[in-house]
Amino acid sequence: MLLVLTLVFGLFKLVSGQWQVIGPDKHVKASVGEDAIFSCFISPETSAEAMEVRFFRNEFSAVVHLYSDGKDHYDMQMPTYRGRTELLKDYIVDGRVSLRMEDITPSDAGLYGCSFSSQTYYQEATWELQVSALGSTPLVSVMGYVDGEIQLCCQSSGWFPQPTVKWKGPQGHDLSSDSKVNANKQGLFDVKTYLLVQEKTRNLSCSIQNVDQNLKVESKIWIGETFFQPSPWRSPTILLGLLCFGLCVCIIGLMIFFFKYRRKLQADLNWRKQQAQDEWRDARKHPVELTLDPGTAESHLHISDLRTVTYLDVPQYVTNLWMRFSNMAVVASQGFSEGKHYWEVDVGQNVGWCLGVCLDNVERAMQNVTLSPINGYWVFGKNTQQQYFSLNPDTINLFPRIPPTHVGIFLDYEGGTISFFNINDQSLIYTLTHQFAGLLRPFIHYSPGLEGNQTSIVICPVSCGSGKEGHLQKVPTSPDTDNRKPSSQVASDHTLPLQE
Structure with a gap:
């Protein structure tokens, strides 16, 4: 009896022209700088060629990409998505479409949705885009002596969302430290933490972890007894540490410069591509x-x-x-x-x-x-x-x-x-x-x-x-x-x- 009722209900929905929109998983993960693809389809299969297909951010009026009357309407997009989206319509006659979003940034994280609208019916599906970025391997450097103890610095850049920083001792227990986290212009987080090491401490590790995405990087350091003994090499060692720190700063600066340069080249390439397509259409x-x-x-x-x-x-x-x-x-x-x-x-x-x-x-x-x-x-x-x-x-x-x-x-x-x-x-x-x-x-x-x-x-x-x-x-x-x-x-x- 239940099977008969189910078939009758399904037939009623099919005859009445109603359908259901199925979107991606509730949580879609993407990495900064890569592309994300959102797939939506109608169940049961129904052609969407004559429908309005809309991808939006948070609310229906915030258009990420709009398709209607058989073509894409780029003028309706929010400025931040222009030139970054492409609607894949190979299977639109089956009610299946996918949206490719290029060059994901931290600001893209949030709630998204897709909707299909016919003259008589409307349905939508929503999901959350979770954006992450794995930062650089922690760089541990010696800052100098403070009251007979060595001050260590651990730093890393390019994280999203904000990570947690931990120093661990030889037995794996957490050590208290002073940490600073700053956001750069790209919305990525740079972290820096300081630790004072006593004479009895030898093996240490600095780990930085993105808890939400289960991403973690770690660097280890071993400190010998000679660090705590007066030595004629103490001043050269400190100088060498300062030089290493300066070199690291230069390397990080170069990495940031090349990252910005690469982003600029990519933006220029996207602009040239769009300009060529406009010339071809004209x-x-x-x-x-x-x-x-x-x-x-x-x-x-x-x-x-x-x-x-x-x-x-x-x-x-x-x-x-x-x-x-x-x-x-x-x-x-x-x-x-x-x-x-x-x-x-x-x-x-x-x-x-x-x-x-x-x-x-x-x-x-x-x-x-x-x-x-x-x-x-x-x-x-x-x-x-x-x-x-x-x-x-x-x-x-x-x-x-x-x-x-x-x-x-x-x-x-x-x-x-x-x-x-x-x-x-x-x-x-x-x-x-x-x-x-x-x-x-x-x-x-x-x-x-x-x-x-x-x-x-x-x-x-x-x-x-x-x-x-x-x-x-x-x-x-x-x-x-x-x-x-x-x-x-x-x-x-x-x-x-x-x-x-």
Whole structure:
């Protein structure tokens, strides 16, 4: 009978559209400087794509991260969390989301919650974030003599929350001491404790413990009888102790300096990352629809659906028009002489390629030519040695954080820039600057590697990426190039084989 009632109650909840929000454990632990992940989900499984998902601090209005209407709302965040959170939505259709909070600080400790809101129902879950930091190993130093006793100092830095400090004697019993605890600008605690040692004391230990997180570090010291006997070495020993203390102070100062420097570098890196993402989103507001011109493709390059380039081991029969490239290249039917234009190209795992723009009147019959602005090319590419590069006009080696397989290209004709974005991590790879003059065409160059290692290169619709973008520009194709005369431009004497 109880089983039947349970099934009926569960069915009633499912039909009525009610569900339960389950969050992390009541206590989530994280270390200073590391990342924390909070996972929340709906039970039973219910899609949350159309819901409002909110992570908050202490109260509902204190927004840590907000998702609604199918997108993240960063403008609603509290300032302290901006640029530090990312909502992982891979399983949002199952009602599961996770929030990654980067670079945990002591001030992040406290009560958090997550909520799911539909048009008819609302539920939330709460938990406590406990932050800790394990300080440095205690440094024990000799301060000098006080009334026939030796004064010892034990110090450590970088603790959170406030730790307890203890001196212990040879039998492990606690010794009374004078301790000081100070909080630095980062909210971490520095501790220092002093102890007077009598002649009968030999083995000592200084331990510092974070009781809440069960973290403990300890240093031991052994004091010989010679410390308590008058000796001509007494003054040098004291001097040596003072020198050691000064050296320790210098080391601690350097550690604090490098810690602050590292934090500054990380903040600068986060700012650059956010700036690159903003530039990419602005660029995607100017999408353009491109098609490839088969009449310009080299005989080994097969053009299908006017968007896909495939390398053929056996060249196909083509008409040798003057506008056809002889160096494994092809250009788009569209050309640009003004405005802003953005397009994306999927290069996959190909071993060698170049993407960008070139002047419409470049010399196309030359097999070896340097793809530099001097010769009318503005490109980014990868050679067969797996090295990424650009030319401006000399070769510039580039080192993307993640190898790009999907590249975004943004041309600002009047602004005189062409930028290349790594769609894999939404980062800016490189920007070339030039005062453009003349018609520019999107350009693709293919550098095949070993047989069987090459795949197709595809011009992707911008709408296949993430996010809502601007209206797609339909750029008319240029007039029939057969009616134009060949260019009289002469290539540079300094050439670079394209198939490296």
